[in-house]
Amino acid sequence: MSQFFGSIGRGLRGKKPDKTKPSPLPSGSGSGGNGGASGNNGNGGGGFSSPSGSLMPGSPSGQRITQKPLFLCKPFVTSQLVKGSFSTIVVLPRYVDQGEWLALNLFEFFDMLNKFYGVVQEFCTPQACPSMSAGPGLDYSWLDANKKPLRLPATTYIEYVLQWISNRINDESIFPTKANPSATSAVNTPSGSASGSPAGPSGATGQTWIGKDGGFPPNFYVTCKAIYKQMFRVFAHIYHTHFAKIVHMSLEAHFNSFFAHFIHFARAFELLERRDIEPLRSLIDSFEEQGLFKDNERSREQ
Numbered sequence: 001m002s003q004f005f006g007s008i009g010r011g012l013r014g015k016k017p018d019k020t021k022p023s024p025l026p027s028g029s030g031s032g033g034n035g036g037a038s039g040n041n042g043n044g045g046g047g048f049s050s051p052s053g054s055l056m057p058g059s060p061s062g063q064r065i066t067q068k069p070l071f072l073c074k075p076f077v078t079s080q081l082v083k084g085s086f087s088t089i090v091v092l093p094r095y096v097d098q099g100e101w102l103a104l105n106l107f108e109f110f111d112m113l114n115k116f117y118g119v120v121q122e123f124c125t126p127q128a129c130p131s132m133s134a135g136p137g138l139d140y141s142w143l144d145a146n147k148k149p150l151r152l153p154a155t156t157y158i159e160y161v162l163q164w165i166s167n168r169i170n171d172e173s174i175f176p177t178k179a180n181p182s183a184t185s186a187v188n189t190p191s192g193s194a195s196g197s198p199a200g201p202s203g204a205t206g207q208t209w210i211g212k213d214g215g216f217p218p219n220f221y222v223t224c225k226a227i228y229k230q231m232f233r234v235f236a237h238i239y240h241t242h243f244a245k246i247v248h249m250s251l252e253a254h255f256n257s258f259f260a261h262f263i264h265f266a267r268a269f270e271l272l273e274r275r276d277i278e279p280l281r282s283l284i285d286s287f288e289e290q291g292l293f294k295d296n297e298r299s300r301e302q
């Protein structure tokens with residue numbers, strides 16, 4: 001998959017963490033884990049900022065809502081690199097720790113999203129995009145350290161998001177790069193560990209969580225969800241604001257396929273809340289009709 005996208009970027013934007021920047025805190029808390037552990041009020045949004053604007057694209061704020069966005073128009077909406085479903089590359093491979101699978105894919109999506117944003121970045125200026133818009137009537141706002149919503153230009157918002165995600169995925173306490181010495185059964189069993197080992201220790205010690213056997217912390221899944229939510233917003237901004245540039249560069253098939261893969265993965269592992277995908281729901285529905293998400297359940301059962 002990644003070869004498809006490998007040549008289109010303008011270099012990775014993921015820079016080394018820069019401590020001089022104002023601390024980018026989409027959640028208003030020090031870590032995604034924090035927000036998840038304490039502030040998971042209600043529907044799993046963590047402590048994350050809600051979009052300041054209305055979540056209803058059909059809000060009575062303007063007439064433009066009647067106009068179909070470019071990405072929903074033919075032939076672009078049906079432009080795909082892959083005909084058929086992404087199930088085979090989404091479903092958890094047998095005997096693979098779910099935490100490892102989530103982490104690996106998250107890294108890949110982040111890397112690719114960085115590259116795609118790099119392609120349109122020169123058009124995403126404070127003048128062109130004075131707010132982090134995802135369609136008429138919807139602007140995401142950033143929460144500062146005091147949880148006060150800030151209306152930032154999209155380029156600044158996205159820069160903060162990418163930096164914030166980069167800081168998370170480079171954090172060894174959330175995404176360890178070394179094999180976990182305490183996950184003895186999963187890592188150290190010399191042979192025959194493929195069958196049965198994951199279930200045993202978790203059950204025995206009582207508490208369990210996604211990624212535990214892979215050495216991931218209890219807040220791992222919540223952090224993943226927080227990252228997915230922010231990545232989705234970058235997709236939404238590109239689709240709603242810069243899709244014409246994507247088309248100019250004949251990248252719509254790549255971008256659609258990438259987004260379909262991202263959504264399929266998020267659905268398979270319940271990484272995005274329903275309300276969060278609202279800005280691109282029509283597109284997702286269209287992908288659904290095209291069969292891109294098919295056979296998910298069937299593949300999972302096998």
Ligand SMILES: [Zn+2]
Pocket residue numbers: 123124125128129154155237241242
């Ligand atoms: Zn923009």
